[in-house]
Amino acid sequence: MIKNDLFLRALKGETVSRPPVWMMRQAGRYLPDFMKLKEKYDFFTRCRTPELATEITVMPIHQVGTDAAILFSDILVVPQAMNIEVEMKPGLGPWLPHPIRDKKGVDAAVVPNVYEELGYVYDAIKLTKEALNDEVPLIGFAGSPWTIFCYCVQGQGSKNFDKAKAFCFSEPELAHQLLQKITDTTIAYLKGKVEAGVDAVQVFDSWGGMLSPEDYQTFSWQYMQQIIDALRPDIPVIAFGKGCWFALEHMSKSGAAALGVDWTCSPEVARKLTNNSITLQGNFDPSRLLSPIPEIEKMALEMLNRFGKDKYIANLGHGILPNIPVDHAKAFVNAIKNYES
Numbered sequence: 001m002i003k004n005d006l007f008l009r010a011l012k013g014e015t016v017s018r019p020p021v022w023m024m025r026q027a028g029r030y031l032p033d034f035m036k037l038k039e040k041y042d043f044f045t046r047c048r049t050p051e052l053a054t055e056i057t058v059m060p061i062h063q064v065g066t067d068a069a070i071l072f073s074d075i076l077v078v079p080q081a082m083n084i085e086v087e088m089k090p091g092l093g094p095w096l097p098h099p100i101r102d103k104k105g106v107d108a109a110v111v112p113n114v115y116e117e118l119g120y121v122y123d124a125i126k127l128t129k130e131a132l133n134d135e136v137p138l139i140g141f142a143g144s145p146w147t148i149f150c151y152c153v154q155g156q157g158s159k160n161f162d163k164a165k166a167f168c169f170s171e172p173e174l175a176h177q178l179l180q181k182i183t184d185t186t187i188a189y190l191k192g193k194v195e196a197g198v199d200a201v202q203v204f205d206s207w208g209g210m211l212s213p214e215d216y217q218t219f220s221w222q223y224m225q226q227i228i229d230a231l232r233p234d235i236p237v238i239a240f241g242k243g244c245w246f247a248l249e250h251m252s253k254s255g256a257a258a259l260g261v262d263w264t265c266s267p268e269v270a271r272k273l274t275n276n277s278i279t280l281q282g283n284f285d286p287s288r289l290l291s292p293i294p295e296i297e298k299m300a301l302e303m304l305n306r307f308g309k310d311k312y313i314a315n316l317g318h319g320i321l322p323n324i325p326v327d328h329a330k331a332f333v334n335a336i337k338n339y340e341s
């Protein structure tokens with residue numbers, strides 16, 4: 001039994017004394033202790049060493065006090081396991097030396113044995129569960145097939161992922177083949193995470209908002225739906241689509257336990273689109289954590305009141321930025337924790 005089960009209860013839509021709070025990318029670069037480890041070990045070493053991944057995962061629980069932990073790892077370990085080379089270049093971010101642009105590239109991507117290729121993630125989950133000592137739940141995650149596809153084809157981060165979109169529209173059959181391979185791998189990967197002990201999973205569709213509503217259904221959502229169908233009802237799934245407010249109504253009927261909302265969609269619109277039927281998570285503008293602390297506290301409470309106390313998980317609308325002072329992150333978390341109805 002998890003001692004602080006607010007997050008799991010909110011996912012079930014149960015009545016709670018206050019909403020739970022966590023922050024996307026909470027195990028990361030705004031924490032001074034994380035930066036110390038970053039000096040000593042490169043990115044994928046941190047991901048591949050269960051002791052390091054565990055140490056980083058529990059940092060925000062002890063130092064910021066969030067109500068859930070999210071495993072330190074990256075969405076790009078999945079293409080790595082599929083035989084697609086991925087590097088993390090300091091100052092640039094993800095870098096794929098051989099982006100996929102043709103049939104040869106698609107054929108070279110394999111659906112791996114996840115236990116062989118990603119066993120280090122499962123070891124990290126088991127070790128983290130021990131370290132957390134059932135204090136708070138542990139979230140496992142994966143990128144959406146579309147978001148992974150974006151990196152595999154574009155070869156690096158991008159403002160518009162033009163090459164990834166061009167591949168979809170000029171070679172749709174090949175694009176769908178690759179998306180399906182990523183989906184099959186992701187389903188096996190997440191099932192393994194559940195077996196290893198995660199309490200919920202979040203699928204990050206960080207670049208879904210690059211697509212028109214129609215293309216979103218074709219190239220992103222149908223694959224997200226496959227993942228949700230494969231995992232439920234064993235484990236709650238949070239579907240987060242950055243810039244995907246236009247799909248919220250459709251997503252609310254998917255069987256997901258909760259939907260992530262970014263800060264460009266108001267709480268009222270998100271509730272209306274989802275007909276008040278599902279738990280929503282979000283949506284504080286990450287840059288607003290740079291405001292003075294009293295303003296952060298006021299805005300966090302306002303956000304809570306607008307979403308409502310129940311069927312709600314307080315969070316940012318996207319990942320926390322590296323330049324956020326830790327006491328500002330703490331002020332955000334505490335404003336939610338001090339809420340009294």
Ligand SMILES: Cc1c2[nH]c(c1CCC(=O)O)Cc1[nH]c(c(CCC(=O)O)c1C)Cc1[nH]c(c(CCC(=O)O)c1C)Cc1[nH]c(c(C)c1CCC(=O)O)C2
Nearest residue numbers: 024025026027028043070071072073074075093204206319
């Ligand atoms: C698109 C995406 C990636 N990775 C991820 C996403 C989806 C979420 C989102 O949209 O923000 C997901 C991710 N990446 C990381 C986590 C850890 C857990 C957590 O959320 O706290 C999670 C959930 C660690 C990380 N992943 C990365 C870092 C920073 C690099 C480092 O520590 O050396 C961390 C802490 C590297 C990474 N990884 C990725 C990028 C674009 C970058 C470089 C730029 C950046 O940092 O934002 C791909």
